[in-house]
């Protein structure tokens with residue numbers, strides 16, 4: 001069973017490749033290296049001790065993409081490739097819409113042409129907008145505050161409409177909460193380009209001395225300590241969620257949250273990091289970040305019931321593994 005993994009050298013993609021290989025799937029990666037490094041491919045081969053077919057292509061380039069379907073018998077697609085920086089999407093909306101939507105459309109067209117049974121799409125909890133947590137898959141989605149989030153909601157819509165035309169295909173939309181952490185080996189993890197937008201990579205860069213201090217975006221939210229609350233999920237658990245989604249995929253369109261169901265505040269995450277890793281994280285409270293919501297965590301019952309998926313890693317595991325990976329980067 002060959003699975004095409006787009007964006008397979010990226011943060012979530014690379015961890016999912018490891019889980020797929022260890023579950024016996026054959027993997028073909030398509031990645032244009034726009035936000036990943038080719039060195040990750042060797043690390044994946046080393047960690048898995050398996051062969052991995054790799055194509056350096058842009059997933060919006062349908063003609064080149066088609067070569068993969070001609071060269072391999074593709075049974076499933078997991079589509080990770082995409083731009084993902086919220087702030088950048090506000091500055092460059094057209095490139096976000098073009099890239100994130102064209103890739104989804106090209107892949108769906110090829111999935112149809114080559115009769116690919118399963119399609120798993122990387123969606124995001126951001127599609128819920130400022131709903132009341134826990135977020136449930138059947139909630140009406142509220143307005144997104146940036147083009148990045150909109151591309152996720154639009155891709156969901158495109159795939160839902162496609163599903164109506166090919167109802168025997170198994171299409172799964174996975175709504176990720178906040179993936180952090182790294183592989184236990186310390187070999188693969190998150191390597192943001194430039195100044196990190198997300199909390200965890202910023203924390204690890206402060207811990208390593210790359211940045212002077214962390215800025216906490218607001219402590220006047222209606223939460224227990226005033227800082228934002230999120231559902232952080234270990235990237236290895238998230239990767240396992242993809243294997244479960246492939247194995248249990250059902251015909252039609254099926255949507256699942258992938259989170260832990262537990263809300264953790266910014267201050268709680270920082271203090272866990274300090275305690276577990278015994279390093280200092282200087283921080284300063286600043287203004288709220290525009291577009292942020294106070295609380296976001298998942299209702300995990302559908303993924304548990306239908307996919308048999310439950311996270312096993314703790315916040316302690318997440319901060320320990322994230323720090324181990326960052327330390328390896330600076331060695």
Ligand code: WQD
Nearest residue numbers: 084124126197198199200202215216217228229230266292
């Ligand atoms: C988490 C919390 C911040 C940085 C975004 C996207 C989402 C998904 C993941 C992409 C919030 C606070 C953060 C910092 C801080 N997409 N924070 N100081 O905003 O929940 O989700 O990234 O790949 O679609 O919206 O994640 O990690 O940016 O923020 O205080 O320097 O940390 O305000 O409460 P977010 P995040």
